[in-house]
Amino acid sequence: MPTVASTRLEAFDMVRMQYAYERKVDYDLSGSGIPSMRLSELIGTRDAAEDVFEVPQGYPPVGGSTPLRSAIAALYKGASSDNIMVTNGATEANFVAAWRLLEKGDELVAIVPSYMQTWNLARSWGVETKPLPLREDMGWQFDPEAIKASVTRKTKAIQICNPNNPTGAVLAIEQRKALVDAARDAGSWILSDEVYAGAEREGPRTESLWGNYERVLSTNGLCKAYALPGLRIGWLVGEEEILREIAPYRDYLTLTHAEPCDAIAKFVLEPERRERILAQNRAIIQKCYGHLTEWIRANEPAFSHLPPKAGPMCFIRHSSKASSLEVAERLRKEKSVLVVPGSQMGMDGYLRIGIGLPKEYLHTALDRLNELLNRINAAGSP
Ligand SMILES: Cc1ncc(COP(=O)(O)O)c(C=O)c1O
Structure with a gap:
């Protein structure tokens, strides 16, 4: 290996x-x-997407153009463009959120099995990691009692992936409530990776955790539900203040995402096309x-x-x-x-x-x- x-x-x-x-x-x-x-399938003829072809290939506004951020904000109840930061894939969104929040000595509670990006980063940075198992015998949900026991005042963040990669499970109402209650009681952040929202095989579209509690940072992008991972468009949704605190971290990472992809993403998210x-x-x-x-x-x-x-x-x-x-x-x-x-x-x-x-x-x-x-x-x- x-x-x-x-x-x-x-x-x-x-x-x-x-x-x-x-x-x-x-x-x-x-x-x-x-x-x-x-792209040929997505855009079709040049006439269909004049804006995409004519956009100058410069640096886009850091954090995303206003039209793209507005289009993303429209997907989240109560969000405005100020609650959105566009990133290079959900990977960068997850990374900068964790980088801002987690430090040596902190504690992270994270569901397993999961996409292990945040877990591995936390361990690399000397953060104590506590697994919160999803149980197959509970339909790949966590035990609400287990989250109560795991999350303490030391827990800086609780990390989830919803819908879950790899089980494909969606958090049930009881578990969503237990998660928000545990985070609120402890004052912890919730880091919610939601790249599979919209990729439901059955059942309703998964609701974002954003809006359920002030300290939620939700990440998403075009990689899964939209089948456009190569555009490398992801985003973070959060309160303005925390996004302002996260922004400088990107100055050392990628500065910004790509201008053509910003334009294509806006095209993708036009309501009917989306x-x-x-x-x-x-x-x-x-x-x-x-x-x-x-x-x-x-x-x-x-x-x-x-x-x-x-x-x-x-x-x-x-x-x-x-x-x-x-x-x-x-x-x-x-x-x-x-x-x-x-x-x-x-x-x-x-x-x-x-x-x-x-x-x-x-x-x-x-x-x-x-x-x-x-x-x-x-x-x-x-
Ligand atoms: C749960 C989850 N989050 C994030 C990513 C990476 O997303 P992106 O390609 O937008 O960086 C993946 C990729 O497989 C994933 O499964």
């Missing part, structure tokens, strides 16, 4: 692994998106999940799963005694299939498989996974 050379940063193992192998294997199931949209894109992508996710269930019905898989509510991915429990890393490594080496071991998302015993793929491709990769798991189980040991 590749590592980072510097000891000053905890490796983001999943991302390092993807970079190392995603283009080398026959079947890459390590992704968590659907096929990205092309709804069309989201509906199209949700249909793709639903169709891909159909491919998975079709394969499961026709085979006897050596794994079980809870249907994800959102996102083109599935967190499957493998019945083998081998660790998820061992299974994933063998799968890559022996079957040329790449998946994410649950341990890289904070929970062993599971594998994350991306399903946003053509049917034949997905089915062949699942055949290979099944063969390996059956072989491991038949041998009775790793």
